[in-house]
Amino acid sequence: xxxHAEKLPEELKLVTAAxxxxxxxxxxxxxxxxxxxxxxxxxxxxxxxLNALHLLGHPDALPRDKTIEFxxxxxxxxxxxxxxxxxxxxxxxxxxxxxxxVMLDALDVLEQRGAGKVQVGQFVADLQNRAxxxxxxxxxxxxxxxxxxxxxxxxxxxxxxxxxxxxKAVEHVVSCVNFDGGYGVSPGxxxxxxxxxxxxxxxxxxxxxxxxxxxxxxxxxxxxxxxxGGLNGRPEKKEDVCYSWWVLSSLAMIxxxxxxxxxxxxxxxxRCQDSELGGIADRPGxxxxxxxxxxxxxxxxxxxxxxxxxxxxxxxxxxxxxxxxMGR
Amino acid sequence: xxxxxxxxxxxRIRTPAQREADKQKIAVYRDLDSRLLALxxxxxxxxxxxxxxxxxxxxxxxxxxxxxxxxxxxRRRCLTCGSFSRHSPGPSPSAPPGTSWAPTTPSxxxxxxxxxxxxxxxxxxxxxxxxxxxxxxxxxxxxIDPATDPATDPATDPDKTLRxxxxxxxxxxxxxxxxxxxxxxxxxxxxxxxxxLPAPVARRIWxxxxxxxxxxxxxxxxxxxxxxxxxxxxxNLESPALAGASMAEAEFAYTQQKISSxxxxxxxxxxxxxxxxxxxxxxxxxxxxxxxxxxxxxxLIRRALDVGPEDQSCWYYHQFLVSNITSASSRxxxxxxxxxxxxxxxxxxxxxxxxxxxxxxxxxxxxxxxALIDHILAIARLEDRETTAEERGELATLxxxxxxxxxMRKGRWDAFEKDIGLSPSR
Ligand SMILES: [Zn+2]
Numbered sequence: 206x207x208x209h210a211e212k213l214p215e216e217l218k219l220v221t222a223a224x225x226x227x228x229x230x231x232x233x234x235x236x237x238x239x240x241x242x243x244x245x246x247x248x249x250x251x252x253x254x255l256n257a258l259h260l261l262g263h264p265d266a267l268p269r270d271k272t273i274e275f276x277x278x279x280x281x282x283x284x285x286x287x288x289x290x291x292x293x294x295x296x297x298x299x300x301x302x303x304x305x306x307v308m309l310d311a312l313d314v315l316e317q318r319g320a321g322k323v324q325v326g327q328f329v330a331d332l333q334n335r336a337x338x339x340x341x342x343x344x345x346x347x348x349x350x351x352x353x354x355x356x357x358x359x360x361x362x363x364x365x366x367x368x369x370x371x372x373k374a375v376e377h378v379v380s381c382v383n384f385d386g387g388y389g390v391s392p393g394x395x396x397x398x399x400x401x402x403x404x405x406x407x408x409x410x411x412x413x414x415x416x417x418x419x420x421x422x423x424x425x426x427x428x429x430x431x432x433x434g435g436l437n438g439r440p441e442k443k444e445d446v447c448y449s450w451w452v453l454s455s456l457a458m459i460x461x462x463x464x465x466x467x468x469x470x471x472x473x474x475x476r477c478q479d480s481e482l483g484g485i486a487d488r489p490g491x492x493x494x495x496x497x498x499x500x501x502x503x504x505x506x507x508x509x510x511x512x513x514x515x516x517x518x519x520x521x522x523x524x525x526x527x528x529x530x531m532g533r
Numbered sequence: 534x535x536x537x538x539x540x541x542x543x544x545r546i547r548t549p550a551q552r553e554a555d556k557q558k559i560a561v562y563r564d565l566d567s568r569l570l571a572l573x574x575x576x577x578x579x580x581x582x583x584x585x586x587x588x589x590x591x592x593x594x595x596x597x598x599x600x601x602x603x604x605x606x607x608r609r610r611c612l613t614c615g616s617f618s619r620h621s622p623g624p625s626p627s628a629p630p631g632t633s634w635a636p637t638t639p640s641x642x643x644x645x646x647x648x649x650x651x652x653x654x655x656x657x658x659x660x661x662x663x664x665x666x667x668x669x670x671x672x673x674x675x676x677i678d679p680a681t682d683p684a685t686d687p688a689t690d691p692d693k694t695l696r697x698x699x700x701x702x703x704x705x706x707x708x709x710x711x712x713x714x715x716x717x718x719x720x721x722x723x724x725x726x727x728x729x730l731p732a733p734v735a736r737r738i739w740x741x742x743x744x745x746x747x748x749x750x751x752x753x754x755x756x757x758x759x760x761x762x763x764x765x766x767x768x769n770l771e772s773p774a775l776a777g778a779s780m781a782e783a784e785f786a787y788t789q790q791k792i793s794s795x796x797x798x799x800x801x802x803x804x805x806x807x808x809x810x811x812x813x814x815x816x817x818x819x820x821x822x823x824x825x826x827x828x829x830x831x832x833l834i835r836r837a838l839d840v841g842p843e844d845q846s847c848w849y850y851h852q853f854l855v856s857n858i859t860s861a862s863s864r865x866x867x868x869x870x871x872x873x874x875x876x877x878x879x880x881x882x883x884x885x886x887x888x889x890x891x892x893x894x895x896x897x898x899x900x901x902x903x904a905l906i907d908h909i910l911a912i913a914r915l916e917d918r919e920t921t922a923e924e925r926g927e928l929a930t931l932x933x934x935x936x937x938x939x940x941m942r943k944g945r946w947d948a949f950e951k952d953i954g955l956s957p958s959r
Contacts, residue, residue, distance in 0.1 A: 238558050241566070242598045291570035292603040345609065347717045384806070384856045385849060394761055395803040420952075427942050428845065441797040442755065445538070463944035468720040479542065487538050496536035 217475045219505060220483060221512065224498060225263045227483025228254040231495055232466045247289040248279050252301035253499040255308055259523040260499075260506050260514045264308070273311050276302050277319055286323035296332055296342045299325065300355040303362050308526045312363070326365035329356050338373030339391075349390050350381055354403035357410040358520060362530055366410075367431055375411050386421030398429060400437035405458050406519045411473035419459040426452050427464035434469030434487070445487045446477050450500035454518035467508050474501045537753070565593050573607050582607070583612040592701065599705045605718045608698075616694045617725055639945075691729040695738060698722050710749055716758050722766065727774050736775045747787075751764050754791065754798045764804075796837045799846035806853045807865055823868040824875070830854055830867070831879070833885055842890055848900040852907070855883070859911040860915045877915050884908045897938040902931045909955065920953075929955055 231254060233488075234240040243250070251272060264471060266498025279286045279302060285294030286302040299309065303325065306312045315322045331355065332341045340352040353374055360366045375533045380392045381404060388404035402421070408414050429436040429452045435444025436452040456462045476489040484493025485501035506516040515524040527533075547555065567879045569590055575581050578703050591608040594601050699722055706715045723742060726735040743766050749759040767784060771777040791801035809830075813823055831854055837847045857867045858876045871879075887908070906928060913920045920928065932955065936946050 233838050236552070236555065236559070238555050238562070241559055241562055242600075244566070245598075245601050245603065287603070291574065293573070293606050295602065343606075345606065345717065345721060347713070349719075383803070384853050384860070390757075390761055393764060393807050395757070395800055397757060421702075424945070427945050430941055439755070439757075440799045440849055447536070461948075464948070465944070466941040466944055469941065486542060490542055492537045492540040492542045 211504070217472060218306075219475060219502075219510060219512070220478055220480045221261050221263075223480065223483030224261055224478075224502065225258060225266050225483070227479075227493070228258055228495065228498065229266055235505050236263045244289045245292055248276065248286060248298045248305075249288055249301050250495050251275065252274065253495045255305055256522055257495070257499040257502045259308055259526070260502050260516055262512065262514055269309055269311075269512065272305065273277045273314055275307060276305055277314065280319050280325075281328075282318045282320060284326070284328035286325075293343065294328065296329065296352045296355050296359075299329060300359040303359050303386075304520070304522055307362050307530045308522060310526075310529065312530070322363050322365065326360055326363050326368050328516065328521070329359050330365075330368035332356065332373070333369050335370060335373070338370060338375070338377035340374075350378065350388065350400050350407070351390075353377065354407045354410075357407050361410050362520075370410050375408065375413050375416070378407050379416055382418075385425045386418050386423075395439065396425065398426070398448045398451045398455070401426065401455050405455045409458050409519045414458065417459055419461065423456060423459055423461040423464050426456050426459070430470065433465065434473035436465070436470065440452055441487070444473065446456045446474055446485055446497045446504070447500045450504045450507075450521075453504050454521065457507055457518040462507070471505060471510060474504050477501060558636045562594075562597055565590060565597070569594050569604055569607060573603060573610075577610055578614050580614065582610045583618070585613050588615070595705065599709050599715055604713045608718070609721060612694065612698070612725070617691055617729060691725070692734055695726055695730070697723055699738070699742075706745075706749070707752075707907075710753060710756055711758060713758065716762055718829050720762070723766075723769070727769070732774070732776050736770070736777070737765060739770050739775055743770065750791070754795050755800050757800075760800050760804065779811070779815055781808050782817055784808055785812050792837070796841050797844045797846040797851055802846055802850040802853075806850065813867065820868065820870045824871060827857065827867045827871075827879075829853065831883070838890060842894050842898050842901065845900065848904065851883075852906065855880070855904075855907065855911070859914070873915055877912055880908050880912050880915070884912075897934060899935055901916050902935050902938070906931050906935075925955065928953060 224305075231250065242282050251267075255264075255267055255272065256376055258264060276286070278290045279292075279298065280318070281287065281294040282300075286299040287294050288298040288301075293297065293453075303312070306314065313323070315325060319325070329340075332343070332352065333339070334341065334348065337348075338349050339350070340356045341348050343351045345471070355372070355397075356369065357366065357374065360368060377392075378388065381388045381390070381394070381400070383389060383396045385396050387398075388400045389395050389397060390400050394400070405414070405422070406415060410415055428440070429448065431437060433444060435446070436449040437444050438448035438451070448452075452464060453465070453470065456464060473489075474485065477486045477491070478484070479486070479493045484495070485498040486493045487497050502513065503516045503521055506513040507518055515520070517524045517527040519525050558846065572587055572590070581587070588608065588611045591604045591611065594604040595608070598604070611806050655722055699719065702715050702719055702722075706719070709715060719742070723739060726738045727904070729735075729736070743763070746763045746766055749756055750763070753759070767780050769775060769777070771780055785805065787803045788805035788808065791798055792805070795801075809826075813826060816822070818826065834847060834851050834854060837844075841847050856865075858871065858879060873907060884905060887905055891898060909920065909924050909928060913924065931945060932950055936943065939946075
């Protein structure tokens with residue numbers, strides 16, 4: 206399709222200033238009940254918000270020192286991080302903590318004031334099931350390809366992939382593939398765009414994208430785009446901004462973003478904005494939240510929407526941060 | 534509000550009274566939450582977790598916020614230090630299987646059964662346990678503890694505790710069917726059933742769980758958690774730990790039922806496809822039976838396509854069946870020893886069917902165009918030859934139709950055109 210975002214109607218422009226304000230406002234809602242009910246997602250929310258701000262070109266819109274203090278306040282002696290102080294450590298907030306520190310170029314605080322990088326890496330590594338290669342989210346053992354991806358992501362950012370059996374992890378990912386080229390949450394499970402993202406990104410980190418049947422997977426992924434331009438996560442489901450990111454980033458990893466309609470997806474994401482108060486929703490007209498805001502902005506970035514910092518499709522972080530930490 | 538799905542955007546302006554009410558709610562919640570987290574900071578295992586008030590506290594928090602994962606963990610620790618700590622696997626003299634509790638109704642009378650209020654205020658049965666004096670597992674069997682009456686005191690009976698716990702999570706999972714933490718907690722409870730109860734008793738609990746999954750899937754046919762959970766429950770029910778045997782036939786019948794009530798339920802089609810190899814092996818099916826089975830599946834999906842020719846789910850299952858013929862992967866094989874001539878004739882038959890479908894249907898069916906392309910290429914491959922000029926003409930026509938009916942995926946058609954050698958650029 207021809208045409209560029211610049212030619213979109215006025216109401217279909219990215220409202221950057223409003224989004225920045227929206228994200229900044231998230232930590233000022235202490236008088237709202239929901240603010241307290243979502244405390245178990247606080248660190249996750251900082252990663253989502255900070256990532257969106259970086260991509261929007263406002264990396265300093267959250268106070269750096271305060272953010273680092275908060276991250277450190279979530280660390281446990283085990284090395285793992287919880288989503289908020291006093292909660293239990295878990296794989297996902299541990300990844301988010303590392304991602305935040307990488308974006309802030311502050312990984313060193315783990316050595317200076319935290320439990321040390323190796324201890325963090327060990328927390329992650331200990332969650333690997335050495336028999337099957339997959340990972341649990343915490344000591345209670347729920348296994349899911351999300352955690353496998355989170356582990357490889359976190360360890361590669363720390364430069365500690367050697368702590369785990371990467372080959373076994375790769376084997377596990379391969380065992381989750383389906384006839385349609387997609388991946389499920391575990392062997393035998395239905396293909397699901399979120400799981401495709403985690404599996405393909407994990408293979409990408411492991412340097413084993415050669416194991417992906419890119420044409421077959423690309424076909425399945427491209428069929429996720431439906432009328433209206435948004436992408437769904439499985440056949441015959443509704444479109445959603447978060448699934449749009451997982452499908453799009455997976456297509457990017459296998460070099461096939463041109464298999465869907467760029468302009469229509471841009472239009473869909475922009476229609477999900479609250480153009481007055483900022484933030485992006487799952488679908489047009491719905492309530493915005495920081496989760497869909499970061500995936501919407503990341504999607505636009507990957508689609509080269511003007512004025513955004515480039516995003517890394519594997520890490521869902523600013524490409525500049527990844528280049529710096531990887532010494533590229 | 535960290536991630537909301539399908540909630541309409543509204544501008545909420547709170548009245549002073551609402552603000553005041555929110556303030557009260559926040560104060561109550563923060564108090565509960567901080568007491569819970571303070572306790573969680575104490576060393577574990579410790580008798581503190583066995584105190585009945587702690588289990589009640591987690592219930593207060595979780596009924597307000599089922600996503601509070603740490604509260605679920607604390608609840609596990611309570612049980613591990615409490616009523617689960619004094620039991621070892623094997624038959625318990627105080628609880629002969631099948632006599633001490635009511636069967637299969639989802640609402641055992643001993644536990645709180647109304648959705649929230651009673652569930653959160655009634656202390657758990659474990660409350661009556663004295664705190665353990667040492668590390669878990671070292672206490673004597675409560676059946677010989679004179680302080681309690683094992684016949685009526687649920688604290689002495691992990692079966693009753695488990696049932697009361699499952700009951701506690703039931704209204705929460707119904708209200709929050711996509712909350713990972715509740716599903717995980719239930720799985721943990723079910724695992725405890727295997728660890729702590731005699732196999733027949735544990736088995737009954739797992740069987741009832743299959744009923745719950747069925748109910749959840751009736752409410753939402755595609756619930757990803759519920760389907761995954763179902764596979765997990767079934768594989769445990771099949772396992773030696775629960776004295777189980779294969780359930781492939783019953784589960785296959787279940788997919789039939791699900792598909793009948795909703796043809797676009799790809800989750801059911803997917804599960805069906807996954808069950809077939811196991812099913813045929815267990816039936817000891819020979820080549821003729823396997824071929825007949827494949828034919829039946831093709832008939833089934835054709836009937837579905839007649840009703841929903843634009844339904845992706847149906848076309849994916851069709852693709853899955855075709856992949857059994859065209860893919861080398863024996864893992865998928867329904868009829869692995871099919872003679873090559875039969876393979877080609879099946880595909881030719883499908884080509885005729887799809888062409889008829891397109892003729893009967895007024896509109897373009899782009900998935901049918903794609904399927905035809907797949908079939909034409911597969912036939913040439915199976916016959917180990919290049920495509921004929923006639924076939925290439927057909928492919929070009931189909932591709933033109935795809936471009937016209939599905940411009941969104943233009944990039945894919947471009948790549949595909951190049952791939953199959955139709956493009957002048959090659
Ligand atoms: Zn979403």
